[in-house]
């Protein structure tokens with residue numbers, strides 16, 4: 001396998017800039033070319049000042065809605081015990097905010113705005129001090145975390161995942177793990193609170209600038225009744241057909257904006273995104289905002305762009 005600037009499948013025509021598999025040929029501006037040499041990914045340790053942990057969990061989420069992803073971390077610390085920490089991200093520097101969270105090990109963490117008030121809350125499960133299994137939902141009130149006493153089964157060796165499984169506008173919680181006297185379990189807890197989250201508005205000011213097949217898409221921030229503007233993330237969709245996802249999938253319904261994945265938007269907090277080496281074609285694109293309850297707003301009116 002190797003990287004191509006674009007691919008022509010023997011059967012299906014041009015697909016996208018992607019990995020070349022057997023049966024595909026690399027093309028660029030209509031001509032075949034050899035695949036680029038595959039280069040290994042480059043990851044550099046930024047030397048973040050984080051506590052070392054074992055049997056652990058990590059989760060990114062912008063808990064203070066300032067447009068920078070913060071990091072929750074939980075696990076065991078040798079000769080210390082168990083911890084759960086939130087590190088605030090200030091321009092790439094991560095600082096322990098001293099959040100009053102119960103420490104857990106063999107654990108799971110998941111950010112989600114369960115109460116739809118516009119900020120990310122934190123679900124946590126695992127084994128706390130004294131080997132007590134627990135599952136807690138902490139409400140985020142302006143950066144202060146409060147145990148909601150949600151009454152969920154305590155588990156360890158576990159996993160948590162937020163998602164609005166009944167499509168009623170609030171995040172429900174899936175949980176799997178090992179619970180005392182019940183053994184291994186997997187459960188979905190429906191959220192039956194009175195939640196009135198509304199979807200974000202559409203971004204505006206769509207613009208695309210092309211140079212030699214490299215296209216930078218940009219837009220202006222959307223707004224939301226609950227989530228601060230800086231806390232919104234964005235989903236970019238680029239296709240070769242109207243409403244299509246052929247180049248970059250929006251992971252959402254092209255008409256309604258309904259999202260197919262409970263997560264941040266695919267370009268996170270960015271207000272611009274560049275796709276490199278797009279072959280000659282006409283492209284259809286749009287962008288939607290995603291709030292902290294992972295609700296997708298309306299798509300901006302679709303734009304078109306022709307790469308010559």
Ligand SMILES: [Ca+2]
Pocket residue numbers: 061062063064065066067068069070088089
């Ligand atoms: Ca942040």
Ligand SMILES: [Ca+2]
Pocket residue numbers: 112113114115116117118119120121140
């Ligand atoms: Ca919240």
Ligand SMILES: [Ca+2]
Pocket residue numbers: 163164165166167168169170171172191
């Ligand atoms: Ca729900």
Ligand SMILES: [Ca+2]
Pocket residue numbers: 197198199200224225226227291292295
């Ligand atoms: Ca909202």
